[in-house]
Amino acid sequence: xxxxxxxxxxxxxxxxxxxxxxxxxxxxxxxxxxxxxxxxxxxxxxxxxxxxxxxxxxxxxxxxxxxxxxxxxxxxxxxxxxxxxxxxxxxxxxxxxxxxxxxxxxxxxxxxxxxxxxxxxxxxxxxxxxxxxxxxxxxxxxxxxxxxxxxxxxxxxxxxxxxxxxxxxxxxxxxxxxxxxxxxxxxxxxxxxxxxxxxxxxxxxxxxxxxxxxxxxxxxxxxxxxxxxxxxxxxxxxxxxxxxxxxxxxxxxxxxxxxxxxxxxxxxxxxxxxxxxxxxxxxxxxxxxxxxxxxxxxxxxxxxxxxxxxxxxxxxxxxxxxxxxxxxxxxxxxxxxxxxxxxxxxxxxxxxxxxxxxxxxxxxxxxxxxxxxxxxxxxxxxxxxxxxxxxxxxxxxxxxxxxxxxxxxxxxxxxxxxxxxxxxxxxxxxxxxxxxxxxxxxxxxxxxxxxxxxxxxxxxxxxxxxxxxxxxxxxxxxxxxxxxxxxx
Ligand code: ZN
Numbered sequence: 001x002x003x004x005x006x007x008x009x010x011x012x013x014x015x016x017x018x019x020x021x022x023x024x025x026x027x028x029x030x031x032x033x034x035x036x037x038x039x040x041x042x043x044x045x046x047x048x049x050x051x052x053x054x055x056x057x058x059x060x061x062x063x064x065x066x067x068x069x070x071x072x073x074x075x076x077x078x079x080x081x082x083x084x085x086x087x088x089x090x091x092x093x094x095x096x097x098x099x100x101x102x103x104x105x106x107x108x109x110x111x112x113x114x115x116x117x118x119x120x121x122x123x124x125x126x127x128x129x130x131x132x133x134x135x136x137x138x139x140x141x142x143x144x145x146x147x148x149x150x151x152x153x154x155x156x157x158x159x160x161x162x163x164x165x166x167x168x169x170x171x172x173x174x175x176x177x178x179x180x181x182x183x184x185x186x187x188x189x190x191x192x193x194x195x196x197x198x199x200x201x202x203x204x205x206x207x208x209x210x211x212x213x214x215x216x217x218x219x220x221x222x223x224x225x226x227x228x229x230x231x232x233x234x235x236x237x238x239x240x241x242x243x244x245x246x247x248x249x250x251x252x253x254x255x256x257x258x259x260x261x262x263x264x265x266x267x268x269x270x271x272x273x274x275x276x277x278x279x280x281x282x283x284x285x286x287x288x289x290x291x292x293x294x295x296x297x298x299x300x301x302x303x304x305x306x307x308x309x310x311x312x313x314x315x316x317x318x319x320x321x322x323x324x325x326x327x328x329x330x331x332x333x334x335x336x337x338x339x340x341x342x343x344x345x346x347x348x349x350x351x352x353x354x355x356x357x358x359x360x361x362x363x364x365x366x367x368x369x370x371x372x373x374x375x376x377x378x379x380x381x382x383x384x385x386x387x388x389x390x391x392x393x394x395x396x397x398x399x400x401x402x403x404x405x406x407x408x409x410x411x412x413x414x415x416x417x418x419x420x421x422x423x424x425x426x427x428x429x430x431x432x433x434x435x436x437x438x439x440x441x442x443x444x445x446x447x448x449x450x451x452x453x454x455x456x457x458x459x460x461x462x463x464x465x466x467x468x469x470x471x472x473x474x475x476x477x478x479x480x481x482x483x484x485x486x487x488x
Pocket of ligand 1: 030032226
């Protein structure tokens with residue numbers, strides 16, 4: 001299969017032609033959530049970025065196995081090797097089993113992803129369900145001599161690894177700088193060197209989640225699960241590994257080191273990282289008071305929000321920026337996105353009202369070429385949206401008769417727009433869905449009576465129907481050939 005897709009590979013810092021190892025199959029692994037709290041804006045961006053990739057690859061004819069994990073064990077506070085497990089802290093506070101916490105927030109995460117119209121991955125493995133695989137991987141790394149056991153815990157020997165391999169190849173950090181920038185160990189740790197990271201931790205007496213391993217009763221280090229589960233489901237080498245830029249170091253760098261230590265080479269050929277979001281120019285954080293969950297976005301219940309924003313507005317807003325650019329959330333920017341999305345959806349409805357002519361004065365192929373070229377250029381969704389907006393103007397001209405289109409081209413235009421807007425960008429026309437329910441036949445009935453009243457020059461009745469509909473949020477637009485209506 002010939003693909004024109006070019007992706008920016010974080011590993012080589014270059015845009016590269018996408019060449020799958022085993023076409024038409026594509027293996028895609030993305031780091032999923034740690035399930036100890038409500039899904040928030042920070043979860044939306046990677047989910048939407050890799051949903052866009054997943055959808056586009058499938059549209060291009062690839063058979064994609066998309067693996068996105070659930071971290072339910074081993075992710076300690078401050079992403080460190082010491083401290084408490086994030087899930088256990090929550091479980092203790094709420095007097096729950098850790099797996100109850102994981103289940104509850106996994107369900108919440110799935111619900112939010114559904115709202116954002118994110119397709120479920122092909123496989124969603126949990127770290128706690130793959131302890132055996134992780135223990136085996138620790139043993140392999142020990143056997144290869146890149147790890148050591150210390151007081152029941154096992155640590156990855158970073159300096160020994162770096163002497164033979166490139167530790168820092170993904171994040172661009174240099175081992176010399178890392179060594180000089182780390183603090184000396186305080187003598188409390190079982191680690192030999194500050195840069196070493198945990199593969200297996202011996203559980204302290206109060207630690208709840210624990211499994212039996214050759215070295216101690218304990219639990220796996222956080223970086224281990226992705227190395228073990230990606231290889232289990234996608235093979236020792238696979239195509240694409242994705243995640244947020246904040247995971248590049250240490251998480252992804254450690255993943256590469258673990259896989260390389262065990263098998264002699266890294267697992268993923270392309271690494272993709274989405275950039276982070278800011279809120280009113282600031283990093284999002286619980287301590288800054290600008291931490292907004294997706295539920296709060298959808299309901300508007302947060303002191304920083306001046307209104308509710310629908311999941312599709314959030315999705316559209318995120319797609320308006322390239323995934324490698326930073327993205328700043330503000331009420332003004334979201335309101336602009338809301339208006340833009342409404343214009344786009346209205347234009348899509350307008351396509352169905354266009355009367356075709358004998359010939360076309362517009363070039364439909366141009367839209368398709370521009371959208372495909374933009375997607376092929378490292379998933380440039382803002383360029384796709386910009387092409388679509390040029391066509392919103394043209395669609396309106398076709399509707400008011402200043403341009404013409406043949407029946408064949410009109411059908412093609414409808415297909416291209418639907419494919420890019422609904423199938424690839426993954427947007428939904430929620431207004432149309434709402435309109436199609438009970439509301440639509442009732443509004444149509446009232447507007448039919450209004451047309452009758454207008455024909456009888458009964459302006460009082462005609463105005464009353466329009467005003468009453470406006471009052472309940474239904475806008476009526478009079479047109480030469482009849483009327484149109486929309487939900488405000
Ligand atoms: Zn991961």
